[in-house]
Amino acid sequence: MKSRRFFLQKAGLSALALNLTPFNPISAMTQDIFNTKQDEKPLRVAIMGLGSYGTRVANAMKDCKRAKLVGVISGTPSKIEAWQKEYGIPAKNCYNYETYHQIKDNPDIDAVYVITPNGLHMEHAMGVAKAGKHVICEKPMAINAAEGKKMVDACKAAGVQLLVGYRMHFEAKTQEVIKMRMNGDFGKVLFFQGLSGFVIGDPTQWRLNYPRSGGGAMMDIGIYSINGSRYMIGEEPIWVTAQETKNNPEKFKEGIDETIQFQLGFPGGAVASCLSTYSMNGLDKFFLNGLKGFAEMQPSTGYGPIEGKTHKGPLTNPHVTHQTTQMDEMAAIILDGKKPLVPVDGEEGLKDLVIIDAIYKAVKTGEKVSLV
Incomplete structure (x- = not known):
């Protein structure tokens, strides 16, 4: 299956280049992340899980006005390297599944979008919440209601928001x-x-x-x-x-x-x-x-x-890429307290x-x- 919904999207995403060139933080990071209005703070997001849907979200975020991709979490070093080149991710914002708890000490990341397999959502979301970062979790939020309740309670206890990827x-x-x-x-x-x-x-x-x-x-x-x-x-x-x-x-x-x-x-x-x-x-x-x-x-x-x-x-x-709208709207929910037409919490x-x-x-x- 070439995408998360092959029957809905037959065209596959282009493969990430593996022939890497040195990362230029000024041309990539500065120009991309802060390409927003001067008076609007962007929601700085790290994506956890760099599979096909994570790639789709990352590509859609290139057109976001309020949400910006600034970090990655993956267990595959080659994917991290490729994403650094493609999306201008600085090394200090790159983590694996053993080190991602260290985002607690990284003030440049506001939220983490968990796009790992369903069975890992609870563990990863609760780890992100414990690190003091807002959680965006792909649906289904967990594999059952008992796990979902633990996630809701953990995020409330940590004082962070929990949003679900209902695009x-x-x-x-x-x-x-x-x-x-x-x-x-x-x-x-x-x-x-x-x-x-x-x-x-x-x-x-x-x-x-x-x-x-x-x-x-x-x-x-x-x-x-x-x-x-x-x-x-x-x-x-x-x-x-x-x-x-x-x-x-x-x-x-x-x-x-x-x-x-x-x-x-x-x-x-x-x-x-x-x-x-x-x-x-x-x-x-x-x-x-x-x-x-x-x-x-x-x-x-x-x-x-x-x-x-x-x-x-x-x-x-008119059609707008769903994930672009989703991430900008979620930025408004987290940063501005905006109330969506239909809840996504x-x-x-x-x-x-x-x-x-x-x-x-x-x-x-x-x-x-x-x-x-």
Whole structure:
């Protein structure tokens, strides 16, 4: 799999050059990091985990106005060297997984974006918090709600913010639909459908390793439909039912879900019907229906432009790279106290984990699981 969502982004990222040249801190660091308005302090970010998605975030941050990439944390020295050259990272801001706690003594780093495998999120996020730095953690925030709660508590105790990489919360067309729902344009919402899936490749990758991933498609792609149902309907679900289909137990071993259909019930009467899978391509669709109208988005969560329409016509908001908007908005949240349209804090991430736990329980028991 060449990217974190190969079915959504077929074009691979260019390989980082390995033929390194000496790092020039003046031309790279000074020009890049402080290319902001004089009166706006940038959020200085280190990325932990330099894989394909970390690279995507780093490239997107080149166009940020408030967030700047200033450091890296990786267990692979060659990646650190390549990123130093590509992004102008000074040696003093480079760490590995044994030394990253030393960021406590580095005043040039404000926050760390944790983009390591799911099973490492809690350990890494709590380590960053203990070092006194703000935490941005890729979703899912942890592999279960118990771990997520520990992360929330640790960040509160350390006096740092915990944000989760919900890039769709800032995407323009998504926000347009949310605002229409808030304004009553759809009337009473009755139904949501979320389809999230792709055919996963390499069977040896960490996403198919239970201790690393905490699950299968649900943890990786199904969470989009869970989170989407909540922000599209505007309520928190009160019950869950779910059914699992596993056609390839050799590839999808114990604890790694291949396909799960799940249903969520909401207090206002709306029902969500969703599909999460690692065995079908082209599944990236949201549909919201109310008494007065509808919204349909396809693709709904992919890295490229989101496409959609409502009963009032097509959604025409211009596309901006999601991670660019995300990081600038997160800088405003941390530095300015800005309140986002949809929360991206640790409590928001914990809500999704509670639902995921309930879905897995419903699959195992075959029963409806209450969330209240």
